[in-house]
Amino acid sequence: MPEHILLVEDEEKMARMVELELTHEGYDVSKCPDGLTGLQCAEANDFDLILLDVMLPGLSGIEMLRRLRKSKDVPVLLLTARDEVVDKVLGLDSGADDYITKPFAIEELLARIRTALRKSAAAKATGADPGTAATGDKPGNAVLTLGKLTLDAGRHLVAYDGESVELTPKEFELLRCLLENKGMALTRDALLDKVWGYDYIGETNAVDVYIRFLRSKIDEKYGIKLISTIRGIGYRVEE
């Protein structure tokens, strides 16, 4: 049975393009042009995944998601514009599983959809909370430290010198991966594999973008140099 995806997007041209591509890939697609009908549609049906534009007329994507989360744990991928401060938005704990910045390559969107669907299926199979399923197969719930930085994998908390650092799920996974291998240089490909999954076929540039997010939230904020760029290879964390 084909997976059923709800697309909530007010830009008609964009909605039609995405619908066409998804249908071509074998998904069933329903469309809603605004947040309110999107919410009603999402509450009334069991979708396998929701693609949710952030800037919507009436009810914003974030507000729609917040309301939807009271009743549904369907995976949600946010579609955001480049100039929107997505990390802050996600930091509000709106309950999105991932986000993709417009304009995006359709291959990247498809890869993100596959990853989200796979994680959701894995979570259902184990009865786990889909929000933590991605980390379910990783060793333990260790507390990782580096200088004043601590990452509590079990409680999903990051702090610097006792002060909480708000990270999105992907930023958290990336930092965790770096900390688990502290002192070692990790290639962009290795980070992509570990954080985004083996079937991720987007651009390795995603790693650089998320490293930038982490640097702005940790290195720049606290005036330290935690994440080093290893030219031609990738990244390493060290004190």
Ligand code: CA
């Ligand atoms: Ca929009």
